[in-house]
Amino acid sequence: MKQSPLLESVIEAFRCLPGVGQKSAQRMVYHLLERDRDGGKHLANVLARAMEGIQHCKNCRNFCEDELCTICCSHKRDHSLICIVESPADILAIENSGGFKGTYFVLMGHLSPLDGVGPEELGLDVLEKRIQEGTVEEIIVATSATIEGEATAHYLHDLVQPFNVKLTRIAQGIPMGGELEYLDANTLARSLTERRTLNF
Numbered sequence: 001m002k003q004s005p006l007l008e009s010v011i012e013a014f015r016c017l018p019g020v021g022q023k024s025a026q027r028m029v030y031h032l033l034e035r036d037r038d039g040g041k042h043l044a045n046v047l048a049r050a051m052e053g054i055q056h057c058k059n060c061r062n063f064c065e066d067e068l069c070t071i072c073c074s075h076k077r078d079h080s081l082i083c084i085v086e087s088p089a090d091i092l093a094i095e096n097s098g099g100f101k102g103t104y105f106v107l108m109g110h111l112s113p114l115d116g117v118g119p120e121e122l123g124l125d126v127l128e129k130r131i132q133e134g135t136v137e138e139i140i141v142a143t144s145a146t147i148e149g150e151a152t153a154h155y156l157h158d159l160v161q162p163f164n165v166k167l168t169r170i171a172q173g174i175p176m177g178g179e180l181e182y183l184d185a186n187t188l189a190r191s192l193t194e195r196r197t198l199n200f
């Protein structure tokens, strides 16, 4: 059976979402058409506005609507401290943890030569310029504990080396409430190699 071309094209459009195949796209579109046309109109409207209005902060590459994001503009933040993360979602997670008062730099990914993601795609020239300004004292590398995240951390190490900037990596290991016997071997090995002096 041939479907309406408009229906087909909207289903096709939904497939641009990650993890959404033909079946899920169909389900979502049918749901909106059958049960939630107002929701569908709202989605289309907000999505169009967001795609036009949201850009990257010139300083940290986080999503924002102005040239600079609210964190980069804030006088309450410690601008000598930069935490490097892979995605804006990581910023949200760290902000929700409530303990960090520095600023950020978002890579929007990690080094992945096979996928064509090199230093330029990660905006490392922007980061280098920020370091060259001379106000940065410490950089915390908070990339994920994956092979790509580690490779990115190594690259950042080489990039920062010529400057008089302290470079640290977030601690990785045992989660709060985690019992040793349930940890995977890599996490446990890492928590041992990256042990720190006990200070109470």
Ligand SMILES: [Zn+2]
Binding pocket: 057, 058, 059, 060, 061, 062, 068, 069, 070, 071, 072, 073
């Ligand atoms: Zn910013």
